[in-house]
Amino acid sequence: MKLVTYRANTAAEGRLGVVYEGLIVDVEYLGDNLGLSFPNTMLDLIDNGSTSIKAIQQVLNHAKITEIAASSIPLENAILLAPIPRPRKNIFGIGLNYTEHVAESARTLDTSKELPQKCVIFSKPPTSVIAHGDSIKHNAAVTQQMDWEGELAVIIGKKATQVSKADALDYVFGYTIINDISARDCRRSGQWIVSKGQDTYAPMGPVIITADELTDPHNLDIITKVNGVEKQNGNTKYMLFNINAIIEDISEVITLEPGDIIATGTPAGVGAGRSPQEFMFPGDVVEITIEPIGTLRNPIVKA
Numbered sequence: 001m002k003l004v005t006y007r008a009n010t011a012a013e014g015r016l017g018v019v020y021e022g023l024i025v026d027v028e029y030l031g032d033n034l035g036l037s038f039p040n041t042m043l044d045l046i047d048n049g050s051t052s053i054k055a056i057q058q059v060l061n062h063a064k065i066t067e068i069a070a071s072s073i074p075l076e077n078a079i080l081l082a083p084i085p086r087p088r089k090n091i092f093g094i095g096l097n098y099t100e101h102v103a104e105s106a107r108t109l110d111t112s113k114e115l116p117q118k119c120v121i122f123s124k125p126p127t128s129v130i131a132h133g134d135s136i137k138h139n140a141a142v143t144q145q146m147d148w149e150g151e152l153a154v155i156i157g158k159k160a161t162q163v164s165k166a167d168a169l170d171y172v173f174g175y176t177i178i179n180d181i182s183a184r185d186c187r188r189s190g191q192w193i194v195s196k197g198q199d200t201y202a203p204m205g206p207v208i209i210t211a212d213e214l215t216d217p218h219n220l221d222i223i224t225k226v227n228g229v230e231k232q233n234g235n236t237k238y239m240l241f242n243i244n245a246i247i248e249d250i251s252e253v254i255t256l257e258p259g260d261i262i263a264t265g266t267p268a269g270v271g272a273g274r275s276p277q278e279f280m281f282p283g284d285v286v287e288i289t290i291e292p293i294g295t296l297r298n299p300i301v302k303a
Contacts, residue, residue, distance in 0.1 A: 002209050005084070016045055019075060023074060026071050036059070038052065086126050088259050091202060093122045093196060097239050098240065105272070107273065119250070136298050147271040148226060154175060162251055163256075169211070175214050179204075209293050221233070221289075243262075
């Protein structure tokens with residue numbers, strides 16, 4: 001199932017929808033039309049767990065076309081928000097999680113050339129989140145080195161404390177795309193949050209695909225383009241620490257909760273690692289494709 005948070009018009013509140021045959025089916029309205037109680041936000045759905053997902057899928061499988069149409073709008077008419085427009089907590093980011101990215105970072109960003117022995121964890125605040133199509137703000141007074149990082153993001157579905165690798169994927173609700181925008185010249189004594197946590201620096205979306213539909217997250221191509229030119233072409237099978245290991249590592253010391261988001265790291269091909277280096281400026285457009293999730297596309301504008 002592909003889930004979105006959407007608006008029917010610019011004045012509307014964000015609502016929970018399912019992408020279904022070119023439509024966005026409003027989950028709460030669908031339930032109302034059938035005398036059922038369904039959630040109207042993504043976080044409420046995640047809190048309800050797999051029971052609600054199964055119930056919604058069952059209704060979609062058996063509902064009449066007229067019942068679905070009465071609860072839907074065409075996908076092209078909707079305004080998509082970030083799937084979780086306001087995360088409850090900071091996004092967990094995983095740095096240096098692909099071998100070739102470790103090498104390119106060591107060449108150009110003064111990070112260690114040695115492969116990490118444990119996950120390198122940082123965070124991005126909720127205020128950094130924007131939607132597919134929203135503008136990434138370039139503040140020239142702060143950075144001249146705005147970079148792209150295409151990443152698979154994991155959405156946690158239930159409370160996870162000291163979870164083993166073997167059980168880790170049982171705690172995943174679904175997956176989306178994040179662009180871990182990074183101002184390379186804003187690192188401070190090895191700390192990354194100012195570099196990575198600025199407003200608009202976490203484009204997310206366009207959908208969440210549920211874990212029951214994306215059963216193998218460890219063989220997904222990640223392709224990043226800037227102005228239509230391919231910059232990154234990697235695959236999640238090359239993660240140093242796969243999703244199981246990441247969840248085990250974080251949950252050993254920090255309890256993961258429903259709705260938590262983990263950005264799992266970026267493959268090689270970032271702007272800072274290229275020769276000569278390349279960075280983004282107002283007028284550029286960056287897009288990240290991970291099938292079957294889709295494409296996350298954002299323009300760069302002057303702040």
